[in-house]
C-alpha cells in the first residue's frame with residue numbers, strides 16, 4: 681500500500697485548511713494510506729500569543745527522520761517574502777542525514793502554498809521549494825491543467841500548474857475558496873494516483 685504524507689505549517693489556519701483538503705484528495709484513491717502532520721512551531725510562545733496564531737491544530741507534529749517512511753510527501757507552506765516559511769525551512773534543514781542516506785531518492789514530492797496577496801509570491805514559494813526536493817532526488821509533481829479549477833476566471837483564485845494555493849488577505853480574513861479547495865483536493869488525488877502506480 682503506497683504511503684502519502686501531507687506535511688504542513690500554518691500560522692493562522694489557511695494552509696491547515698488546504699492540507700485537510702489535500703489529504704481528502706489522497707483519501708479518494710483506494711489502496712493509498714494518508715497521514716496528515718505538521719512541522720514544529722519555532723516561534724517563542726509569547727510571539728505565538730501576540731500574533732494570535734491558531735494553536736488548536738489537531739494534526740500531530742512530525743519528526744524529520746520519519747520522512748523516509750513515506751512514498752510521497754505533499755508539503756504545504758505559507759509564503760514568507762516569496763519563499764517557504766522558516767518553520768518548514770528549519771524542519772527541512774534537519775534532513776541532512778536522510779539526504780546523505782538517499783532516503784528520499786525516487787520518492788514523490790509536491791508543494792502547495794498560501795500568500796496574503798494575489799501576486800505576493802505563490803509561484804516563487806512553490807518553485808523555490810522544489811529546489812530542496814530536487815536535491816533530495818525526489819520526483820516533483822504539480823497540478824496538470826486537466827484540473828478544471830486552474831482555468832477558472834470567474835473569481836479571484838490561487839492555484840497554478842506548480843501547485844494548489846490560497847489567498848488569505850492581509851488581515852487573514854479570507855479562507856480558501858471552493859475553487860482553491862478543489863485544486864488542493866485534485867493535487868492530493870493526483871499525487872496519490874501516481875504513488876499507487878509507482879509504489880502500490
Ligand SMILES: Cc1cc2nc3c(=O)[nH]c(=O)nc-3n(C[C@H](O)[C@H](O)[C@H](O)COP(=O)(O)O)c2cc1C
Nearest residue numbers: 690691692693694695758761762794795796797800
Ligand atoms: C513575515 C511574513 C512575511 C510574509 N510575506 C508575504 C509575502 O511575501 N507575500 C504575501 O502575499 N504574503 C506574505 N505573508 C502573508 C502570509 O503568507 C499569510 O499570512 C499566510 O499565507 C496565511 O497562511 P496561514 O494562515 O496558513 O499561516 C507574510 C507573512 C509574514 C508573517
